[in-house]
Amino acid sequence: MSSDLEVTHTHPVPDPGIEEHVERWADVDPAASRRAERQVAACFGAVPLLALGFVVVYFFVPKTWAVQFAGLHAPAQHIWLGLLGGVAILLVGIGAVQWARLIMGDHEISEERHPAGSDPAARDEALEEVHEGIAQSALPRRKLIGKTLMVALPSLALPALVTLLDMGPWPGPGTRAATIERTIWAEGVHLVTDVTYKRIKAVDMAVGELVNAAPENIKNLEHDPAAKAAATAKAAIIIVRMDPATIKIPASRKDWQVDGILCYSKICTHVGCPISLWEQQTHHLLCPCHQSTFDLGNSGVVVFGPAARSLPQLPITTDSEGYLVARSDFTVPVGPSYFERDSSHDYKNGDN
Amino acid sequence: MAKPTTVSADSEALASSRPPGRRPLAGLGGPVGWLDDRVGLAKLSRHNLRKVFPDHWSFLLGEIALYSFIILLLTGVFLTIWFKPSMSEVEYMGTYQLLRGVPMSEAYESTLALSFDVRGGLLVRQVHHWAANLFIAAATVHMLRIFFTGAFRKPREVNWLIGIGLMSTALVEGFAGYSLPDDLLSGTGLRFVDGLIRSIPVIGTWAEFLVFGGEFPGTIIVPRLYMVHILLVPGLLLALIGAHLALVVYHKHTQYPGPGRTETNVVGYPLFPVYMAKAGGFFFIVFGVSVLMGTFLSINPVWKFGPYTPNQVTAGSQPDWYMGFVEGAIRIFPPLESHWGHTTWSWQIFLPGVGMLGLLFGALAAYPFIEAWITGDKAEHHLLDRPRNAATRTSFGVAGITWYAMFWIAGGNDILANEFGLSLNAITWFMRFAVFIAPVIAFMVTRRICTSLQRHDAEKVLHGVETGVIVRTPDGGYYEDHMPIPVDEAFTLTQHPEYPALQPTAAVDENGVAVPARVTRRRARVRDWFFRPNIAKPTADEVTEARSHGGAEHEIATHASDASDEQKAVSQH
Numbered sequence: 001m002s003s004d005l006e007v008t009h010t011h012p013v014p015d016p017g018i019e020e021h022v023e024r025w026a027d028v029d030p031a032a033s034r035r036a037e038r039q040v041a042a043c044f045g046a047v048p049l050l051a052l053g054f055v056v057v058y059f060f061v062p063k064t065w066a067v068q069f070a071g072l073h074a075p076a077q078h079i080w081l082g083l084l085g086g087v088a089i090l091l092v093g094i095g096a097v098q099w100a101r102l103i104m105g106d107h108e109i110s111e112e113r114h115p116a117g118s119d120p121a122a123r124d125e126a127l128e129e130v131h132e133g134i135a136q137s138a139l140p141r142r143k144l145i146g147k148t149l150m151v152a153l154p155s156l157a158l159p160a161l162v163t164l165l166d167m168g169p170w171p172g173p174g175t176r177a178a179t180i181e182r183t184i185w186a187e188g189v190h191l192v193t194d195v196t197y198k199r200i201k202a203v204d205m206a207v208g209e210l211v212n213a214a215p216e217n218i219k220n221l222e223h224d225p226a227a228k229a230a231a232t233a234k235a236a237i238i239i240v241r242m243d244p245a246t247i248k249i250p251a252s253r254k255d256w257q258v259d260g261i262l263c264y265s266k267i268c269t270h271v272g273c274p275i276s277l278w279e280q281q282t283h284h285l286l287c288p289c290h291q292s293t294f295d296l297g298n299s300g301v302v303v304f305g306p307a308a309r310s311l312p313q314l315p316i317t318t319d320s321e322g323y324l325v326a327r328s329d330f331t332v333p334v335g336p337s338y339f340e341r342d343s344s345h346d347y348k349n350g351d352n
Numbered sequence: 353m354a355k356p357t358t359v360s361a362d363s364e365a366l367a368s369s370r371p372p373g374r375r376p377l378a379g380l381g382g383p384v385g386w387l388d389d390r391v392g393l394a395k396l397s398r399h400n401l402r403k404v405f406p407d408h409w410s411f412l413l414g415e416i417a418l419y420s421f422i423i424l425l426l427t428g429v430f431l432t433i434w435f436k437p438s439m440s441e442v443e444y445m446g447t448y449q450l451l452r453g454v455p456m457s458e459a460y461e462s463t464l465a466l467s468f469d470v471r472g473g474l475l476v477r478q479v480h481h482w483a484a485n486l487f488i489a490a491a492t493v494h495m496l497r498i499f500f501t502g503a504f505r506k507p508r509e510v511n512w513l514i515g516i517g518l519m520s521t522a523l524v525e526g527f528a529g530y531s532l533p534d535d536l537l538s539g540t541g542l543r544f545v546d547g548l549i550r551s552i553p554v555i556g557t558w559a560e561f562l563v564f565g566g567e568f569p570g571t572i573i574v575p576r577l578y579m580v581h582i583l584l585v586p587g588l589l590l591a592l593i594g595a596h597l598a599l600v601v602y603h604k605h606t607q608y609p610g611p612g613r614t615e616t617n618v619v620g621y622p623l624f625p626v627y628m629a630k631a632g633g634f635f636f637i638v639f640g641v642s643v644l645m646g647t648f649l650s651i652n653p654v655w656k657f658g659p660y661t662p663n664q665v666t667a668g669s670q671p672d673w674y675m676g677f678v679e680g681a682i683r684i685f686p687p688l689e690s691h692w693g694h695t696t697w698s699w700q701i702f703l704p705g706v707g708m709l710g711l712l713f714g715a716l717a718a719y720p721f722i723e724a725w726i727t728g729d730k731a732e733h734h735l736l737d738r739p740r741n742a743a744t745r746t747s748f749g750v751a752g753i754t755w756y757a758m759f760w761i762a763g764g765n766d767i768l769a770n771e772f773g774l775s776l777n778a779i780t781w782f783m784r785f786a787v788f789i790a791p792v793i794a795f796m797v798t799r800r801i802c803t804s805l806q807r808h809d810a811e812k813v814l815h816g817v818e819t820g821v822i823v824r825t826p827d828g829g830y831y832e833d834h835m836p837i838p839v840d841e842a843f844t845l846t847q848h849p850e851y852p853a854l855q856p857t858a859a860v861d862e863n864g865v866a867v868p869a870r871v872t873r874r875r876a877r878v879r880d881w882f883f884r885p886n887i888a889k890p891t892a893d894e895v896t897e898a899r900s901h902g903g904a905e906h907e908i909a910t911h912a913s914d915a916s917d918e919q920k921a922v923s924q925h
Contacts, residue, residue: 006727006728006729006851006852006854007727007729007731007849007850007851008849008850008851008852009849010850010889010891010892011843011846011847011892012813012846012889012890012891012892012894012895013813013839013842013843013845013846013847013892013895014843015611015612015614015843015847016611016612016839016840016843017611017612018611018612018619019610019611019612019840058471058472063447063468063469063471072648074650075474077471077472078472078474078475078647079647079648081471081472081475081647082475082479082643082644082646082647082648083644083647085475085643086640086641086642086643086644086646086647087640087644088640089636089639089640089643090636090637090639090640090641090643090644091640092633092636092640093633093634093635093636093637093638093639093640094633094636094637095633096629096630096632096633096636097629097630097633097634097637099629099633100625100626100627100629100630100633101630104625104626104629105626106621106626108619108620108621109404109619109620109621109622110404110612110617110618110619111403111404111604111617111618111619112616112617113604113615113616113617113618113734115507115732116507116602116603116732117507164562165562167562167563167565168561168562168563168564168565168566168570169561169565169566170558170561171557171558171560171561175561176557179566179567180557180567194663212663214663225440225441225455226439226570226571229569229661229662230566230567230568230569230570232661232662232663233543233567233568233569233662233663236662236663266663267662270547270700270701271543271544271546271547271548271551271682271701272543272544272546272547272568273540273543273544273665273669274662274663274664274665276664276665276667277667288665288666288667288668288669288766289540289544289665289669290679290682290683291683291765291766291776291780292687302687304777304780305683305687305780306682306683306684306685306686306687306700306701307687308687308688308689308698308700309689335547336546336547336550336551336698336701337550337551337689337696337698337701338550338551338556338557338560338696339550339552339553339554339555339556339557339695339696339697340557340694340695340696341695341696342694342695342696343689343691343696344691344694
């Protein structure tokens with residue numbers, strides 16, 4: 001067969017056979033042997049003491065004590081429990097390995113291998129049994145049983161899979177429109193700082209300033225943490241003030257801003273990290289997760305990184321007292337892309 | 353027939369009628385004999401107790417992975433006693449002053465309680481996390497050892513596939529684990545996974561809504577991941593590990609080539625008592641080291657990150673190291689997104705995220721079969737290859753490591769930019785090319801190095817090793833004395849099989865009958881390329897010739913003339 005031709009086995013140096021056994025110090029020198037025994041016994045003997053120490057630390061070292069040593073600052077209880085427990089476990093291991101290395105017989109022995117596969121006789125015998133079994137089952141004559149069983153078993157997967165479909169709501173068009181395609185922003189919702197919920201006055205913002213903000217109506221969700229988290233995950237915004245002379249504002253977005261104060265979604269269009277690194281001079285905003293970079297001076301278009309869509313801009317204006325308010329919800333869904341997303345309305349570089 | 357009414361218990365006749373060896377453990381008496389009577393203990397242990405395992409440090413890598421897994425089970429059980437997999441909001445009132453009064457999920461709160469209020473809790477938590485890192489690291493290096501030594505060849509392909517299954521499952525397990533504490537870092541990781549799931553074409557949104565129970569973040573992902581982390585995946589891992597070890601026992605361990613080692617034997621020490629002590633002891637060593645790491649090396653200090661909120665993130669957010677290559681791919685992939693009709697296809701997330709994992713594990717799973725097709729080798733292999741002798745495979749391996757490393761480095765492009773004061777954009781662009789170019793360079797360089805090492809082996813066999821003794825000849829020349837290597841080493845360096853170039857055979861023979869196992873032109877070419885870096889090993893004649901000079905004196909004489917030739921060559925210049 002070709003496999004014989006394909007590999008050649010030659011031994012230019014004949015196999016000298018298994019190396020001769022070399023005796024260890026402990027095999028020939030009684031003193032070394034006793035020393036090895038003492039070494040192993042010392043390892044094992046120390047373990048109960050350390051275990052006892054562990055128990056003592058557990059009960060008697062208060063949680064408030066701290067260890068300060070060479071740059072390490074940690075709770076004393078933690079350090080001592082770990083040190084005593086760890087060394088105790090380690091000594092069991094070192095003792096056992098030393099026992100095997102120094103004292104146990106170390107004569108190498110050789111064992112025969114057998115081919116992994118069965119020999120032909122066993123194969124024939126097994127096949128024979130299989131055939132006998134098949135014949136006894138009457139399957140060859142009663143084919144309908146086999147065929148229906150082949151359909152019956154896989155069909156059981158259907159109920160199993162269907163029960164999993166209730167793991168979450170189905171994102172049909174209606175559900176999408178009510179969840180991932182809208183935020184709690186709406187006309188007249190005030191922009192407030194995201195921790196203290198203070199309204200923001202346009203005149204208070206300096207050029208170059210960036211404010212992390214939230215919709216004022218997020219306060220209404222205080223009683224429902226889950227709804228608040230879901231709302232925050234979409235409605236988080238950043239407000240920046242730039243010198244209107246240094247930025248591009250397309251005609252369609254002339255009235256989306258107030259004297260160079262622009263408002264963008266804080267949620268990256270790549271995989272949804274909150275974007276937070278602001279380069280004041282270039283008007284670039286960088287996502288710390290995967291470094292997508294958006295130009296806030298140019299309607300949020302992508303200038304670098306793996307994000308493929310502009311950062312959605314929130315149209316804002318001021319109320320009668322000069323506080324910033326939203327003019328509407330975002331005009332496109334915020335956050336990462338999804339299959340059903342109609343991305344034709346996103347702002348592209350050069351749009352008007 | 354008449355029967356005796358009574359039989360004396362110690363009747364000699366009765367004793368001799370007992371089949372010899374019926375109760376082999378009776379001598380041990382007590383519980384062991386009792387158990388043998390019921391489950392046949394002796395029969396079970398007869399061939400397995402003294403099973404031979406070969407000795408080599410690289411065989412310990414898989415053991416480290418196994419032991420880390422056991423440590424994970426032990427420490428994990430302790431953690432489940434305290435951890436609350438709930439996203440319900442509570443106000444923190446524990447002992448960590450800086451977070452008092454902060455609203456957070458019960459999952460995060462119970463993680464803080466574990467770290468500050470449960471005695472030994474921080475220790476066990478950190479041991480668990482270190483053991484997880486150790487588990488995946490050891491499994492990775494173990495897999496590389498299997499790859500580079502060719503231990504995946506027949507009959508072990510199935511076990512290689514089980515190993516790939518273990519590896520990919522372990523990544524999922526690790527990810528699910530570090531997502532549980534619901535701190536700012538793990539929440540950021542979940543946010544990424546949400547985006548990743550969404551990016552799957554056609555079914556992405558549906559998958560997202562089913563996995564998260566609606567919109568991100570929802571309230572159910574932590575309990576679900578908890579189930580995945582402590583039941584589903586560990587169960588799978590346990591089953592796969594069981595199968596993995598059962599096959600190791602069945603096939604018997606591979607061994608490195610050496611004197612007396614053949615394809616039909618296994619040379620080493622018996623399981624009982626040597627490996628029970630060594631392997632059992634090694635478990636305690638791995639455990640002890642993990643505990644000491646958990647004691648002194650802080651890992652995942654969740655209290656520093658704060659609770660997760662979807663509008664916050666820390667700069668330098670990164671996954672655990674074993675997810676770094678996926679992270680890197682996500683970072684450097686160009687922004688390719690298709691907007692067809694009313695649909696969006698996020699290739700820039702789907703391909704590097706889902707595609708990378710598929711590519712890596714697919715390529716690993718396919719490799720044994722590809723190599724077997726190229727070499728046409730259908731024999732069982734129990735002797736390991738020295739990596740240099742399988743030059744092309746070794747080069748593939750090094751190229752693969754390089755490929756992985758480039759993505760891994762790209763996963764820290766922000767850290768690199770920050771630490772070395774480089775341009776983030778320049779690093780990203782560099783890595784976009786490096787992931788393609790660096791593996792090719794690594795492949796070519798490794799092939800050269802392997803060939804050089806083979807030449808070096810041949811030289812050692814034929815000319816011995818340098819002794820450091822400089823000899824001056826009467827005519828003024830200098831040379832270094834060489835010493836023949838021991839015959840054991842010479843055998844080890846020359847025992848490997850060779851793969852001669854094949855001639856393509858016709859599809860049909862002269863009678864028009866199809867040729868079985870024919871060598872196609874393409875396979876002959878690929879095989880020739882695969883084995884091209886290999887040099888012919890010294891022949892028996894060459895070895896005899898070199899060795900028959902009978903030791904040092906003649907070696908010197910031969911080399912003296914070589915050396916003086918070189919001297920002449922030099923003096924002519």
